[in-house]
Structure formats: structure tokens, C-alpha cells
Amino acid sequence: MKRFSLGRIVLAVFGTVVLLYLILPVLIIVPMSFSSARFLTFPPPSLSLRWYQEYVGNPAWMQATRVTLTVAGLTVLIATPVGVAAAYAITNSSLRIMRLIHLTLMLPLVVPIIIIAVGVFFVFASVGLTATLSGLVLANVMLGLPYVITSVVAGLQSFDATQEMVARSLGMNRFRSFFIVTLPQIKASVLTGAIFAFISALDETVVGLFISGGQYQPLTKRMFTSLRDEIDPTIAAISTLMTATSFILVLLASTRRKKSA
Amino acid sequence: MLALVSPALLVILALLLLPVGWLMWQSIYHDGFTIENYRRIFSEDIYWRSFLLTFRISLLVTLLALLLGYPLAYAAASVSKGWSILILSLVILPFWTSVLVRSYAWLALLQRTGVVNRMLQYFGLVDEPLALVHNTLGTVIATVHILLPFMVLPLYATMQKIPGELIQAGASLGGSPSYTFWRIFLPLSLPGVLAGATLVFVLCLGFYITPELLGGGRTVLVSQLVSRNVELYDQWGAASAVGVLLLAGVFAIFVVVSRFIPLDRVVGQK
Numbered sequence: 001m002k003r004f005s006l007g008r009i010v011l012a013v014f015g016t017v018v019l020l021y022l023i024l025p026v027l028i029i030v031p032m033s034f035s036s037a038r039f040l041t042f043p044p045p046s047l048s049l050r051w052y053q054e055y056v057g058n059p060a061w062m063q064a065t066r067v068t069l070t071v072a073g074l075t076v077l078i079a080t081p082v083g084v085a086a087a088y089a090i091t092n093s094s095l096r097i098m099r100l101i102h103l104t105l106m107l108p109l110v111v112p113i114i115i116i117a118v119g120v121f122f123v124f125a126s127v128g129l130t131a132t133l134s135g136l137v138l139a140n141v142m143l144g145l146p147y148v149i150t151s152v153v154a155g156l157q158s159f160d161a162t163q164e165m166v167a168r169s170l171g172m173n174r175f176r177s178f179f180i181v182t183l184p185q186i187k188a189s190v191l192t193g194a195i196f197a198f199i200s201a202l203d204e205t206v207v208g209l210f211i212s213g214g215q216y217q218p219l220t221k222r223m224f225t226s227l228r229d230e231i232d233p234t235i236a237a238i239s240t241l242m243t244a245t246s247f248i249l250v251l252l253a254s255t256r257r258k259k260s261a
Numbered sequence: 262m263l264a265l266v267s268p269a270l271l272v273i274l275a276l277l278l279l280p281v282g283w284l285m286w287q288s289i290y291h292d293g294f295t296i297e298n299y300r301r302i303f304s305e306d307i308y309w310r311s312f313l314l315t316f317r318i319s320l321l322v323t324l325l326a327l328l329l330g331y332p333l334a335y336a337a338a339s340v341s342k343g344w345s346i347l348i349l350s351l352v353i354l355p356f357w358t359s360v361l362v363r364s365y366a367w368l369a370l371l372q373r374t375g376v377v378n379r380m381l382q383y384f385g386l387v388d389e390p391l392a393l394v395h396n397t398l399g400t401v402i403a404t405v406h407i408l409l410p411f412m413v414l415p416l417y418a419t420m421q422k423i424p425g426e427l428i429q430a431g432a433s434l435g436g437s438p439s440y441t442f443w444r445i446f447l448p449l450s451l452p453g454v455l456a457g458a459t460l461v462f463v464l465c466l467g468f469y470i471t472p473e474l475l476g477g478g479r480t481v482l483v484s485q486l487v488s489r490n491v492e493l494y495d496q497w498g499a500a501s502a503v504g505v506l507l508l509a510g511v512f513a514i515f516v517v518v519s520r521f522i523p524l525d526r527v528v529g530q531k
Contacts, residue, residue, distance in 0.1 A: 025370060112504075
């Protein structure tokens with residue numbers, strides 16, 4: 001198996017090309033964001049922080065950034081406890097209906113996002129939740145829940161449930177035994193789920209496009225609308241910052257996961 | 262236990278099932294029951310053409326993702342652990358980059374004065390810049406890029422579980438490497454192919470941001486049809502009907518696929 005045959009060389013070359021196709025477009029925005037040119041050229045004529053200054057100096061971009069960070073933060077604060085409770089129930093219940101409930105909770109991953117966006121928009125429009133912060137947070141909690149649940153269910157499945165039973169047999173109630181015995185041991189999976197819910201809220205575009213408005217427009221909506229008109233290099237700067245944030249958070253999540261394994 | 266799961270269930274009920282139900286209701290009810298919205302989809306060109314185009318593009322994207330993803334997953338499953346972690350990390354990192362950002366990157370790469378056209382001209386391969394974006398081609402290039410991880414990850418998960426002893430046994434009985442691949446490895450990897458292909462196809466059916474930014478208005482996919490009916494024409498009934506048909510298509514695919522492989526292999530790859 002290990003010898004170098006023609007087949008293996010072809011495979012290695014092909015695999016490398018596919019990996020470059022995956023990675024290069026993500027990386028190319030970084031040099032573009034540091035370009036001094038008004039129009040997107042590559043390689044950039046000279047380096048500058050011009051587009052970063054444009055971003056930081058623009059009140060509209062800053063307001064959108066505040067909205068996005070607030071929404072993502074609140075989403076994590078709500079989705080994490082709700083998701084952990086659901087994951088605990090899913091793994092510890094012998095009820096038959098739990099399988100169906102689990103599947104239902106995963107639905108946001110499979111229903112096409114445009115249908116969710118339009119449906120939520122119709123509902124929000126009739127209860128007055130469009131163009132509000134709470135509307136954005138609610139929608140993102142729903143979209144982020146599957147990530148928390150998937151991660152925590154995996155964490156709970158690899159956790160030895162008898163430990164919690166021991167704690168309860170020694171007189172702790174279910175609530176305390178969960179917080180003192182179980183939670184510390186699954187906290188890596190909880191953190192991973194929370195991080196993915198945060199990234200999901202950070203990146204969410206389509207639902208926000210429909211339900212947000214006024215002063216509560218997330219960053220992605222402003223980016224999308226300005227991309228429709230013209231290619232503004234400020235977006236390269238914002239994209240670089242967003243990608244860097246996601247990368248750091250994913251790395252954080254994966255190192256945490258390794259430690260707990 | 263039901264009490265613990267109820268907040269999550271409430272969120273999904275209020276923000277997913279209710280909106281989808283609302284959509285279904287609105288597609289058949291407007292001052293009385295009507296099938297007008299559905300009749301229009303089947304009788305008006307622009308509607309069924311859009312469905313057909315979406316179906317064809319999704320099929321093409323799935324096929325391309327399989328052609329690119331299978332060898333990559335195979336490589337990741339057959340190299341040493343360190344290498345396979347590196348390959349998988351490179352697959353997962355773009356996965357967690359915003360779809361909007363990646364579509365933007367492709368826009369910058371493929372436009373007339375973009376990197377790709379400049380390179381082609383620099384090396385004298387073309388005289389005039391190619392029209393790589395604001396058309397179907399640009400949409401396909403970027404969509405395959407964005408959905409490729411959804412193909413590679415389930416493929417890898419399946420391939421990694423294929424016992425190496427089986428291939429060795431085949432080889433020791435005189436099977437050539439290509440024979441053992443086609444007759445042993447490939448058939449055993451088919452559940453992964455099905456899981457990945459389903460995921461990519463279904464996600465592609467509902468893709469919105471990428472075709473909207475890279476399609477240049479000429480390629481109108483089903484998702485764009487929904488949004489245009491809401492945003493431009495204020496036709497909520499028509500938008501709902503298109504949405505309901507799209508959803509029905511997606512669920513029909515899941516039902517068929519679930520007869521062959523358990524659905525939790527398809528969903529929850531992220």
C-alpha cells in the first residue's frame with residue numbers, strides 16, 4: 001500500500017489541486033483588503049490600511065457591527081442553555097417520541113434557508129417583530145440550536161452516565177448532580193456548541209436580509225446590499241476580519257475538543 | 262425529560278414549523294381557497310423553467326463535487342493520521358467561513374478584471390477577458406466550492422471505516438489494485454457517496470446568496486424566484502407556493518434516501 005506508484009502520485013497532485021481550490025479563494029481576500037487601489041487588483045499595487053480605516057471610520061458599518069455582535073452574543077446566551085437542556089433530555093430519556101423530537105430539532109439544517117427566511121418574515125410582519133433586535137435574536141437562536149444540540153449530544157454520549165447516578169444515589173438531586181458532576185465533564189462540547197452557534201449567527205445572511213431593517217441591520221445585510229451595487233474593497237477588509245474571527249473560534253473549539261478527549 | 266426539551270421544541274415550533282405552516286396556508290388561501298398560485302407555476306414559463314434550471318444546476322454541482330470530492334476523501338482516508346488531519350482541517354476551515362464572504366471572493370476572482378482573467382491574459386492564453394461571472398458558469402464554480410466540504414466529510418467518514426484488511430485480502434487473492442478498488446472499496450463507499458450527494462443536492466436546491474451575487478440576474482433559481490415575488494412584486498401567495506414546492510421536493514428526496522441509509526448520516530455533518 002505504501003509504495004509510490006503512478007496512481008498515488010496522480011492522487012496526490014489531484015488532491016492538492018482540489019485543496020488549493022478550497023483554500024485559495026478564502027485566503028485571496030486578505031491581500032486584497034490591504035491594497036491601496038480603489039479597484040480590486042491582484043497583486044495589490046502597494047499595501048495600505050485604507051479599507052480598514054474606511055470600515056472603522058464609517059458609522060453605518062460600525063452600527064451594523066454592533067448589531068451583529070449583540071445578536072450573536074445574545075443568541076449564544078439563549079441557545080446554549082436551551083440546547084444543553086434538550087441534549088440532556090434526548091440522551092437520557094427512553095421515551096420513543098424523543099427520536100422524533102430530536103429529528104424535529106435538527107430541521108433548521110435541512111429546510112432551505114430561503115423558505116425559513118420568507119416564512120419567518122411573514123410571521124414577524126404580522127406580530128411586529130420585523131426590524132427589531134429581538135426578532136433577529138429569536139431567528140438566530142432557532143438556526144443555532146441544532147449546532148448546540150449536536151455537539152452536546154455527542155459529548156453526553158461519550159460521558160459515563162453512571163457517575164451521575166452515583167451522585168444521585170449519594171443524595172444529590174438531579175439538578176445538582178448535573179451541575180456538579182456532569183457539566184464540568186462535558187463543558188468542552190458545550191463550549192464547542194456555543195462557538196458554532198456564535199459563528200452561525202455571525203455569518204447568517206438570508207434571514208436577516210428579510211426580517212431586519214432600520215437601525216438593526218446586521219453586518220451581512222449591509223455587505224450583501226452594497227455588493228449588489230458595486231464591489232467596494234471595504235468589504236474585503238470586513239471579510240478578512242470575519243474570516244479571521246471564524247478561524248480563531250474554530251481553532252479554539254477544536255483544541256478544546258482535543259483536550260477533553 | 263419532556264420539560265427539559267420543551268424550550269427548544271417551542272423555539273422550533275414558533276420559528277420554523279409555524280412559519281412553514283403559514284407559508285403552506287398562504288399558498289392555498291387568499292380570500293377563500295384557491296389553487297391559482299400552483300396553477301400559475303405549471304402554466305407560466307418563467308416558473309417551471311426556473312425549477313428545471315435549479316434541478317439541472319443542482320445535478321451538475323453534485324456531480325462535480327463528487328468528482329472533486331471522492332479522490333480527496335480517498336486521499337484523506339488512505340494517508341497517515343497527521344496528513345489526514347491536515348487535509349480535513351483544510352476542508353473544514355472554508356466550511357466555517359461565511360458563504361457571503363466566499364461568494365464575494367469568487368466575484369473578485371472571476372470578474373473581467375479579476376485575478377483569473379488577468380492571469381490568463383498575462384500568460385497569453387486568452388486575448389479578451391472571459392465572461393466567468395454574472396452567468397451560470399460563475400454560479401456553478403462558486404457553488405461547487407462552497408458545497409464541496411459537505412461531500413468530502415460524509416465520504417471520509419464512510420471510507421475511514423472500510424477495513425484495510427478487506428483490500429489486503431483481495432490483493433492477496435490476486436486482485437490488482439484497480440480490481441480491489443472497483444470491486445471492494447468503491448461498493449463499500451457507496452453509502453458515503455449517497456449521503457454526500459444528497460446533502461450537496463438538497464443544499465444546492467435552496468441556494469440563494471451565491472446565485473444572487475454571481476448569477477448576474479440572468480440565472481433565476483427557485484430561491485430567487487421566492488425572494489423576487491416577495492420583495493419586488495409583493496406576490497406573497499406565489500412566493501409561498503414556490504416555497505412549498507421546493508420544500509416538498511427536498512422532503513421527497515430525504516424520504517427516498519432514508520430507505521437506503523439512516524438519515525442521521527446525512528444530517529448533522531457540520
